[in-house]
Amino acid sequence: MTVGIILLMAVVSGLIRYVHDSRSSHAATALATMVSTTATVRRVGAGERQIPSEELVVGDIVTLSAGDIVPADCKLLESRDLRIAQGALTGESMPVRKDAAALLAAGARDTALTDAACLVFMGTTVISGSALAVVIATGRSALFGGLSRAFQWQRPRTRFERGMNSTSWMLMAFTAVTVPVSMLVTGIASGDWLQALLFGVSVAVGLTPEMLPLIVTVCLSRGARTMASGKAIVRRLDAIETLGGMDVLCVDKTGTLTSGVIKLDRAQSMSGLNSSYVLHAAWLTTLIPHTTSNPWDDAIVAAEGDSANDTGDVQVEGGTPFDPIRRRATVIVAKSHHRADREHTGGSDISETSGAGAGTSGNVSRIMVVKGAVSEMLPRCDTVMRNGTAEPLTDRLRGTYERLMADKATHGYRVLLVAQRSVTD
Numbered sequence: 001m002t003v004g005i006i007l008l009m010a011v012v013s014g015l016i017r018y019v020h021d022s023r024s025s026h027a028a029t030a031l032a033t034m035v036s037t038t039a040t041v042r043r044v045g046a047g048e049r050q051i052p053s054e055e056l057v058v059g060d061i062v063t064l065s066a067g068d069i070v071p072a073d074c075k076l077l078e079s080r081d082l083r084i085a086q087g088a089l090t091g092e093s094m095p096v097r098k099d100a101a102a103l104l105a106a107g108a109r110d111t112a113l114t115d116a117a118c119l120v121f122m123g124t125t126v127i128s129g130s131a132l133a134v135v136i137a138t139g140r141s142a143l144f145g146g147l148s149r150a151f152q153w154q155r156p157r158t159r160f161e162r163g164m165n166s167t168s169w170m171l172m173a174f175t176a177v178t179v180p181v182s183m184l185v186t187g188i189a190s191g192d193w194l195q196a197l198l199f200g201v202s203v204a205v206g207l208t209p210e211m212l213p214l215i216v217t218v219c220l221s222r223g224a225r226t227m228a229s230g231k232a233i234v235r236r237l238d239a240i241e242t243l244g245g246m247d248v249l250c251v252d253k254t255g256t257l258t259s260g261v262i263k264l265d266r267a268q269s270m271s272g273l274n275s276s277y278v279l280h281a282a283w284l285t286t287l288i289p290h291t292t293s294n295p296w297d298d299a300i301v302a303a304e305g306d307s308a309n310d311t312g313d314v315q316v317e318g319g320t321p322f323d324p325i326r327r328r329a330t331v332i333v334a335k336s337h338h339r340a341d342r343e344h345t346g347g348s349d350i351s352e353t354s355g356a357g358a359g360t361s362g363n364v365s366r367i368m369v370v371k372g373a374v375s376e377m378l379p380r381c382d383t384v385m386r387n388g389t390a391e392p393l394t395d396r397l398r399g400t401y402e403r404l405m406a407d408k409a410t411h412g413y414r415v416l417l418v419a420q421r422s423v424t425d
Contacts, residue, residue: 016217039071040064056138064131070124073142074133076100082129086121089114089144094295095127113143160241164216175207262295264303265413270401271386279304282418285329285371288319296322296416317366328372332423335365369420374405377417 037053042061053071056062062074070084076098083095090112102117114121120133123144139145157165179200187196223240227233234240267279283304286297319331370377378401384393391397405415 016221037069037071040068054139056135058135058138060135062133062135064120064126064133066126066128066130068126070120070122070126072122072135072139073137073144074120075136076118076120076131076133078132080130082120082131083127084120085125085127086114088123088125089121089147098131100131100133158238158242159245160238171207171209175204178207179204262299262414264299267303269386270384278418281369281420282371282416284314284333284369285319285322285331285418287314287316287333288321288329288331289316294322322372326372327376328370330368330370332366332368335367366423367420368423369418371416371418374402374415374417377419378402381417381419 038050039053039056039060040048040063041051041056042048042063048063056072060072061077062071064070064074064082076082077100079098079100082098084098085095086092096115097117098120099117113119120131121144122138122142137143137145182203183196183200186199187193190196217237220237220240223244224234224237227240227243234243264279267275267282269275269278279300282300286294286301313335315334317332317334320326320329322329370380378393378398381393383390384397385391408415
């Protein structure tokens with residue numbers, strides 16, 4: 001009877017764990033199926049058609065266009081204004097330019113493979129342009145597959161598993177010592193060795209926690225159901241206890257658990273006050289013609305809102321778009337009227353004619369606006385607008401602003417500075 005009860009508890013516990021693991025695996029497989037990718041391939045005798053990415057082989061010719069996920073490592077044969085987001089490999093949110101005409105640098109050992117302009121890699125995304133490429137590596141042979149192999153290791157035991165194993169071994173050791181001793185003492189004292197054997201078995205049963213596996217499994221399953229109601233799939237029940245013991249969770253950036261979209265938090269004057277004029281000046285730098293979208297510019301345009309559609313009074317006369325090397329964007333614009341803004345909370349007016357005298361022709365003002373990284377912008381500025389007044393940008397103020405930007409960076413913000421000056425020719 002006792003043996004039957006113990007076996008029943010073990011079977012029920014194992015069955016509950018098996019059912020949960022099966023359901024979790026099926027749910028994870030269904031999610032993976034939903035995000036499966038296809039590739040547009042050209043094959044001799046078959047023309048151009050869509051196939052699952054898993055069916056690609058080395059030598060296949062694939063076509064790439066905006067929005068596609070690169071299905072394998074490829075060498076570009078043709079390209080047109082091709083920009084690739086390599087955040088999945090490098091963590092950088094800025095797209096990089098790829099060109100079929102570029103050559104692989106010979107002997108450049110210090111150059112990362114992802115910097116090769118004529119190569120595109122599995123798992124990256126086409127932001128703009130189009131291309132024709134030949135597959136040179138697939139699956140585990142691709143760069144992305146090599147990275148996944150580098151991170152494969154035997155799963156360490158969780159704290160919960162180590163604790164359960166430690167408790168089980170302690171009980172087993174205690175039972176292994178207690179049962180023979182109790183049998184021996186009882187047999188010598190009573191002379192009835194059969195009774196001593198039955199007493200030893202009773203001691204062993206009493207020391208065995210028959211309900212422990214069932215109780216633990218039921219509790220963990222309840223936690224898994226609670227997680228499922230929050231749209232989180234727990235594939236292993238043992239992970240519940242580890243998750244519950246977490247204080248800090250660190251994850252990678254760039255679309256792993258987020259949407260990977262940059263958003264503008266606020267636009268401020270150098271006085272620290274919210275300023276729609278600063279936002280408008282930054283928006284002017286987004287008017288530079290370019291062949292690909294820029295996540296920083298997209299965030300600024302989205303924050304500018306309806307005003308971003310009104311370009312009737314603005315004429316772009318020249319400019320250079322933002323790039324990761326120059327780290328700033330420059331635009332020269334002529335405006336047919338003077339837009340002014342009062343800093344929020346009651347600051348003084350700041351207008352396009354603030355600071356050095358603006359270049360004007362009739363009612364048209366011509367200004368140069370530059371937007372870029374703090375390290376690129378501060379050394380190029382000699383004046384700062386504070387409370388509507390142009391002040392010399394002294395070394396003391398530079399140090400103050402550098403510390404302010406560093407503090408914002410520690411809180412997860414990426415800071416861009418906007419500067420302007422008048423243009424007379």
